[in-house]
Amino acid sequence: MSTDLYARRDIERALDLADAYEAVRRTYVETARGRVLNPSKLTMHLGDDGEWPNLNAFSIDMPAYVDWLEVVGMKWAIATWNSESDSPISSQILLFDIDNEEFTAIMEGMYLTGVRTALQTVVGLDRLSSAAAASVGVVGAGYQARFQLSVVDALLDVETFRLFDTDGGRARELAAAVGPRLDARIEVADAARDVVGCDAVVTVTDSKVPVLEEAWLDEGTFLVALGSYRELPDETVRAADHLVVDHVEQCLQRGALADMAERGELARGDVDATVGEVLAGEYERPVASGDRVLFVPIGLGALDVAVAERLRRSDGDAGGSFPFA
Known part of the structure; x- marks a missing residue:
């Protein structure tokens, strides 16, 4: 199986809001039941806290394991507040299939993050x-x-x-x-x-x-x-x-x-x-x-991972994503 790349346009095409809502709701419940691993975010300050280096940025790693979907994943985000962009944060979501021992997808993370946050x-x-x-x-x-x-x-x-x-x-x-x-x-x-x-x-x-x-x-x-x-x-x-x-x-x-x-x-x-x-x-x-x-x-990184995994599975062979390995 190859690892699929999902650009924002692929995610917009494939995402179903009702299904994403259910992924968020169930992952919240499973987290309370102890069936989700979601460590606290690992933050590396790059000057946003007023300390060295003076880059006014930070990096966040958000790993998770979601048992009801049997998926391991992580979102990595970097915020660059000096940017003049309307979206000063960039992120990627990685998904890994434990049973098959391989990465299944890499997704542009900001659109999914926006949807997940609103959900x-x-x-x-x-x-x-x-x-x-x-x-x-x-x-x-x-x-x-x-x-x-x-x-x-x-x-x-x-x-x-x-x-x-x-x-x-x-x-x-x-x-x-x-x-x-x-x-x-x-x-x-x-x-x-x-x-x-x-x-x-x-x-x-x-x-x-x-x-x-x-x-x-x-x-x-x-x-x-x-x-x-x-x-x-x-x-x-x-x-x-x-x-x-x-x-x-x-x-x-x-x-x-x-x-x-x-x-x-x-x-x-x-x-x-x-x-x-x-x-x-x-x-x-x-x-x-x-x-x-x-x-x-x-x-929660677990929500990003759950929504991304549900999208990947529902997308199936519909096309749009790009296999690269």
Whole structure:
């Protein structure tokens, strides 16, 4: 068997969102049941932390074994923040068949990452919230925001998106590009405060300082924090009635919770549940109307591997990918 190369166009052609959603949902559940190996991300700082070398970049390795698919894989991503590209992160996903002892595929990783990240939001809105969200606010209009809008719109019955970015022109450009293809209407907000009246708010930025203020938020707002850095004020984290993550150790090292954890103000015991535990029925506290849910899915390599493997299997001999070995 040869190793197949998948370019972005091959992935766009072959990807089925409903199947990818099921891959994410089941992998979350199997992770909670101990049937997935997903070590914390291995991060190599290349100056993004202010230290040497001064490249303002970082590298992340995300290996995983997903038992229900019997696949080993890894995503390798490098972020180059000095780039003027709309997508400063590049990544590849590798898949390996243990039984046949061979690599089966190498896939362009950024499109799959965008879809997978948006599917995390869909799982949160669909399975963690006490009520369906008719309106969703999105803070950040970069590469990931495009997927948040399109994937959430495709899989959930959202009526309105409200989009904000500190670069208003970028937000308007994204709304103009994506809006005509959405069933929901999209509104561009003039200030971050204008998005918090939505039923749910998604922060998807590279900000290292909070992009929202606790005083702006309603008591029962459903929050999804996707950024690699701080994004939310400490008060908002403390105000959560349900703090749900995808991977406890990983979320204490990177993302919205990392600063508080580093200061010793947040520990493993402060996390109420993983999303897998909730989906598997292992979280006993129901989410009541008016409860604040804070969902922090920093991203599992296992999800990338599972979605990629499902795509590879469903693609079969349909053509498009390129065998190289």
